[in-house]
Amino acid sequence: xxxxxxxxxxxxxxxxxxxxxxxxxxxxxxxxxxxxxxxxxxxxxxxxxxxxxxxxxxxxxxxxxxxxxxxxxxxxxxxxxxxxxxxxxxxxxxxxxxxxxxxxxxxxxxxxxxxxxxxxxxxxxxxxxxxxxxxxxxxxxxxxxxxxxxxxxxxxxxxxxxxxxxxxxxxxxxxxxxxxxxxxxxxxxxxxxxxxxxxxxxxxxxxxxxxxxxxxxxxxxxxxxxxxxxxxxxxxxxxxxxxxxxxxxxxxxxxxxxxxxxxxxxxxxxxxxxxxxxxxxxxxxxxxxxxxxxxxxxxxxxxxxx
Amino acid sequence: xxxxxxxxxxxxxxxxxxxxxxxxxxxxxxxxxxxxxxxxxxxxxxxxxxxxxxxxxxxxxxxxxxxxxxxxxxxxxxxxxxxxxxxxxxxxxxxxxxxxxxxxxxxxxxxxxxxxxxxxxxxxxxxxxxxxxxxxxxxxxxxxxxxxxxxxxxxxxxxxxxxxxxxxxxxxxxxxxxxxxxxxxxxxxxxxxxxxxxxxxxxxxxxxxxxxxxxxxxxxxxxxxxxxxxxxxxxxxxxxxxxxxxxxxxxxxxxxxxxxxxxxxxxxxxxxxxxxxxxxxxxxxxxxxxxxxxxxxxxxxxxxxxxxxxxxxxxxxxxxxxxxxxxxxxxxxxxxxxxxxxxxxxxxxxxxxxxxxxxxxxxxxxxxxxxxxxxxxx
Numbered sequence: 124x125x126x127x128x129x130x131x132x133x134x135x136x137x138x139x140x141x142x143x144x145x146x147x148x149x150x151x152x153x154x155x156x157x158x159x160x161x162x163x164x165x166x167x168x169x170x171x172x173x174x175x176x177x178x179x180x181x182x183x184x185x186x187x188x189x190x191x192x193x194x195x196x197x198x199x200x201x202x203x204x205x206x207x208x209x210x211x212x213x214x215x216x217x218x219x220x221x222x223x224x225x226x227x228x229x230x231x232x233x234x235x236x237x238x239x240x241x242x243x244x245x246x247x248x249x250x251x252x253x254x255x256x257x258x259x260x261x262x263x264x265x266x267x268x269x270x271x272x273x274x275x276x277x278x279x280x281x282x283x284x285x286x287x288x289x290x291x292x293x294x295x296x297x298x299x300x301x302x303x304x305x306x307x308x309x310x311x312x313x314x315x316x317x318x319x320x321x322x323x324x325x326x327x328x329x330x331x332x333x334x335x336x337x338x339x340x341x342x343x344x345x346x347x348x349x350x351x352x353x354x355x356x357x358x359x360x361x362x363x364x365x366x367x368x369x370x371x372x373x374x375x376x377x378x379x380x381x382x383x384x385x386x387x388x389x390x391x392x393x394x395x396x397x398x399x400x401x402x403x404x405x406x407x408x409x410x411x412x413x414x415x416x417x418x419x420x421x422x423x424x425x426x427x428x429x
Numbered sequence: 430x431x432x433x434x435x436x437x438x439x440x441x442x443x444x445x446x447x448x449x450x451x452x453x454x455x456x457x458x459x460x461x462x463x464x465x466x467x468x469x470x471x472x473x474x475x476x477x478x479x480x481x482x483x484x485x486x487x488x489x490x491x492x493x494x495x496x497x498x499x500x501x502x503x504x505x506x507x508x509x510x511x512x513x514x515x516x517x518x519x520x521x522x523x524x525x526x527x528x529x530x531x532x533x534x535x536x537x538x539x540x541x542x543x544x545x546x547x548x549x550x551x552x553x554x555x556x557x558x559x560x561x562x563x564x565x566x567x568x569x570x571x572x573x574x575x576x577x578x579x580x581x582x583x584x585x586x587x588x589x590x591x592x593x594x595x596x597x598x599x600x601x602x603x604x605x606x607x608x609x610x611x612x613x614x615x616x617x618x619x620x621x622x623x624x625x626x627x628x629x630x631x632x633x634x635x636x637x638x639x640x641x642x643x644x645x646x647x648x649x650x651x652x653x654x655x656x657x658x659x660x661x662x663x664x665x666x667x668x669x670x671x672x673x674x675x676x677x678x679x680x681x682x683x684x685x686x687x688x689x690x691x692x693x694x695x696x697x698x699x700x701x702x703x704x705x706x707x708x709x710x711x712x713x714x715x716x717x718x719x720x721x722x723x724x725x726x727x728x729x730x731x732x733x734x735x736x737x738x739x740x741x742x743x744x745x746x747x748x749x750x751x752x753x754x755x756x757x758x759x760x761x762x763x764x765x766x767x768x769x770x771x772x773x774x775x776x777x778x779x780x781x782x783x784x785x786x787x788x789x790x791x792x793x794x795x796x797x798x799x800x801x802x803x804x805x806x807x
Contacts, residue, residue, distance in 0.1 A: 128633040135625035232463070240467035242649055242678035247657060254659030261632065262659035267625065336657075337622040338649035338678055342464045346620055381626045385615070394614065402592040402616035 130259045132382045133375070138267045140374025141274030145329035146351040147358070147366040148281060149322030155361030155427050156297045156318045159208060160216050162223040164326050164351065165344025166230035171196040171327025172334030172343060173234060176245035185248035189331050196327020197320040204319040209312070227345070235341045242340035245331075270332055277325065278367055285363065294318060298361065298427065353409055357416045359423025368424060373409050380408040454489050454739050456730065457510035459503055459531065460521035460545075462495035466645055468674040469523045469719050470495070473545050475712050476720030477521065480727035483707065489734070492516060498523075500530040507531045511538055517739040518543060520726055523719070525549040525568060525595045536560040539742055541749070543730060545723040548768065550598055554801035557766040559746055564726035566691055567768045567799035568595055569602030571667035574689035574773040574793045575640055576606030579665065585610045587636035587662070589627060591647065592616035599642040599667065605800060612636035617643070624651045628658045636662060644669040649678045656682035663687075668787075671778055673717035676785040683778045683785060691771050692721045692758040693789045701757035715786060721757050728754040764798045766805035773797050 150164050174195035179188030203226060211219045247266045254262035285291035293314055296304040305311045330344070337343070354373050358365025385401030392400065416424065458477060461470035474493055481489055492514055496503040503522060510516045519535050520543045522528045528547035535542050536558045544563040552558070553567050579586055588603060588611055590596035600614060612634040615627055631639055639662050643651050648670040655664065668690035671683055694705055694715065704724065708716040716724075733739075733748035752762050764770050773794040776787040 125633075128629055131629040131632075132626055135623075135629060138625065139623055235463065235467070240462070240471045241674060242468065242646060244678050244680055246653070246680055252657060254657065264654070264657040264659065266657055333622075336650065336654055338646040338653075338675075340646055340678075341467065343622075343646070346622065378626045381617075382630065398614045398616050399592055399597070402618065406592070406618045 127260050128382075130257075131263060132378055134257075134260070134263060134267070134271075136375035136378035137371065138271050138374070139378055140371035141271050142329060142333055143347075143350055143354050143374055144274055144367050144370035145277060145325050145332070146347055147354040147370050148277070148363055149325040150351050151355045151358070151361055151363060151366045152281075152294075153319060153322045154355070155363075156294055157208075157212060157315055159211065160219050160223065161208070161322075162220060162348065163203065163226035163230065164322070165348030166227050167196045167200055167323040167326040167344075168330035168333075168347055169230065169234060169341070169344040170199045170323075171330030172245070172339045173238060173243065173330075174327065175331035175334055176243040176339045177238075179245055180243075185246070185335065188245070189328075192327045192331035193324045196330070197324035199327075200323020201316055201320040203323075204316050208319065209315070212315070231341050238341075240341065242338040245334045245339050247335045266336065273328075273332065277328075281363055290314075290317070350409070353413050355423075357413050357423060359420075359425040359427060361427030362423070362425040365423055365425035365427075372412065376409050376412050377405070380405040384408070452488060452734075452738055452740075454518065454730075454734055455514060455516040456489065456491045457507070457514065457516035457519045458491050458493045458521040459496050459506050459510070459519065459527075460493070461498045461523050462493075463497050466498045466523060469546070469645065469717075470521075472674055472717045472719040473521055473523060473723040476708070476716060476723035477545065477727045479708055479711055479720075480724045480731065482711075484731050486731060486734070489731070493521075496522065496527060498527070500527045503527040504530050504534070507535055511535065511540060517541065518730060520730075521545055521723070522547050525598075526593070528552075532561055533558075541739075541742055541746060543726045543749070545726045546719055547595075549594060550801055553766050553768050553799055554804035555806075557801075557805035557807055559767070559807060560742060561767060562729070562746075562749055562763070563768045564729055565722040565769070566771070567801065568598045569605070570691065570773060570797060570799060571669070571689045572599045572602035572642060573606045573797075573800075574775065575665055575667060575687075576603040577793050578687065578689070578775045579603075579607050579638065579640065580609065583609060583638040585612045585636050586638045586640055587612045587615070587631050587634050588640045589615045589617060590642040591619045591621070593619050596642060603640055617647075619647075621647060622650045624654050625658075627651075628655055628660060631662060632658070632660045638662060639664045641666045642670060645675060649675050652679045652682045652686075668718050668776070671787065672719070673715045673786065674719065676778065676787075680785070681780075684780060686778045687775055687790065688778070688787065689773060689775055689793065690718055690787065691769070691773050692718060693774050693776050693787055695788050696757065696759060696774075698757070698759045700755035701759070704757040715784070725754060725756050725758070725761065728756070760796070764802045765807050766799070766802040767807070768799055768802065770796050770798045 171192035175188035175192040178191035179185050251266045251269050254264045257263050354369040358369025384405045388401045389397040460473045494506045518541045523546045525547040532542045541560045546565050548563045548568045590599045665687040668688050671688040732753045736748040737744040739745050775790045775793050777790050779788050
């Protein structure tokens with residue numbers, strides 16, 4: 124019983140990590156290539172979830188909704204890049220933070236204006252509903268397994284894209300020297316728009332996948348955005364590999380902390396105090412990990428070369 | 430002689446209570462209209478405004494502002510409303526932590542505060558105040574009801590709430606009436622959206638039921654994930670977790686869940702039969718608990734306004750305390766600590782014509798007050 128619980132919690136941590144990776148990958152890609160801090164990344168996550176919920180409600184198919192979330196988030200990202208972000212590349216980070224923070228407010232209030240303040244309904248597709256038995260575990264939700272699968276696919280796809288394709292070569296070149304790549308005749312503006320749309324699509328995908336598990340509502344992106352920033356700070360800003368490792372560390376730390384801390388504290392404290400103190404400590408745990416990583420590796424675990 | 434006559438008419442006019450006192454009243458409605466908790470604030474505002482509109486009272490001005498669920502913002506708005514708008518009454522705050530930041534200051538400045546939802550224990554006991562009214566309940570009440578209900582069928586319950594004051598009040602309230610064993614007492618992060626770790630613990634705990642207090646988006650996320658987890662342990666909770674504002678988003682996963690409320694849509698009384706269709710007609714959706722509570726708060730203010738001048742806060746408070754209203758809840762009166770004494774029901778989530786809603790199962794408490802009233806010296 125104890126072993127199966129521990130296994131299940133490990134899997135839960137893995138799943139949370141994979142979900143965070145989808146968010147963090149886009150964020151770190153955009154930062155790595157363009158040097159841009161994009162606070163509005165959480166809004167693109169929300170766009171993905173809303174698009175999926177609305178389209179799934181209209182068509183009755185989660186899968187069409189999922190496709191719509193990719194398209195809408197990528198389109199929203201490309202439009203935002205073209206209208207706003209483009210003006211910010213040469214500005215310092217404070218201007219970028221201010222402008223993208225303004226975008227959060229615009230997206231949130233815009234979504235409220237269109238969809239209202241009440242959460243939307245989005246459910247798991249029947250194909251992935253229910254739980255399946257796994258070796259050592261009584262039953263595990265199929266949908267969460269599917270999220271782990273999607274995350275692994277995305278990680279592998281990104282690896283192929285960046286190390287094996289021409290676009291990936293340009294992205295890497297853009298990361299190390301953007302003036303030089305422009306001088307070599309690469310259309311850097313289009314490259315930036317493509318990268319931004321790609322990062323946005325990943326955020327939209329995460330939003331749609333997670334929206335089916337959680338509630339689709341205005342403001343859903345910001346808590347995830349904070350975690351995604353923790354992930355890329357731990358992993359090393361600008362590094363996809365760092366984002367993957369950082370996401371798994373954060374996912375596992377958070378889940379195992381919530382699961383283990385209260386009973387461990389229960390050995391030394393009375394039960395009800397252990398519950399609240401343990402819960403508070405668990406909430407802090409990932410930030411403690413981040414502080415430790417920063418103390419010993421100020422540029423993160425896998426610093427990008429730039 | 431003429432002078433004498435006009436003076437008597439004036440005196441008579443003032444003493445006849447059914448005449449509305451033609452005196453302008455300014456009400457400051459501070460509630461959450463943006464961010465994740467906005468659904469609750471929108472229902473609060475709409476319920477309140479429905480009662481004002483139905484009264485046709487032209488002397489009442491309501492100034493509405495959004496607190497974005499931030500205590501510091503709520504305090505700023507309250508200061509502005511008291512100092513520059515010169516409101517007479519404040520109301521509308523949904524969250525206990527915001528209320529604690531605003532209400533004590535407002536009543537200290539001689540303003541009346543009528544709470545439409547938040548009801549922290551701290552303001553119900555020793556620190557009760559003659560100008561602070563609560564039209565909703567005391568925070569513990571709906572949890573107490575579920576504790577009492579759980580005694581009937583369950584021996585070992587897994588209890589869970591977010592780690593903040595109302596969450597602790599919740600589990601305290603539950604345990605005040607529940608007599609069986611507690612399998613585990615788990616506190617989650619406020620605003621947490623992933624409950625996989627807690628669901629795994631529920632599976633391993635061997636509990637025969639789960640009591641979860643997770644309002645708003647937290648409850649939606651938990652219920653959807655629970656439905657997919659393959660864990661079959663029955664769930665129950667206070668009405669907030671399964672109120673009309675979140676049910677459509679949870680979907681069929683909520684069907685059959687037992688919860689509690691001091692108001693249910695199908696309560697058989699005249700006021701309720703008028704209120705529900707009126708709300709539906711005005712806003713094209715079903716009302717939630719929050720809407721009813723705000724509706725009653727507005728009714729209370731309207732009834733007091735017809736009896737006393739708001740400039741005389743003592744007299745106005747005395748008129749409020751009479752609670753001379755027809756509440757959709759049925760019976761309603763104030764306790765010595767100015768929190769309600771009312772009936773509390775256990776309800777079940779059902780589907781009616783394709784819409785998820787609650788129906789009454791049984792009355793669990795009759796004329797229920799709260800555990801803190803005895804510490805209030807009023």
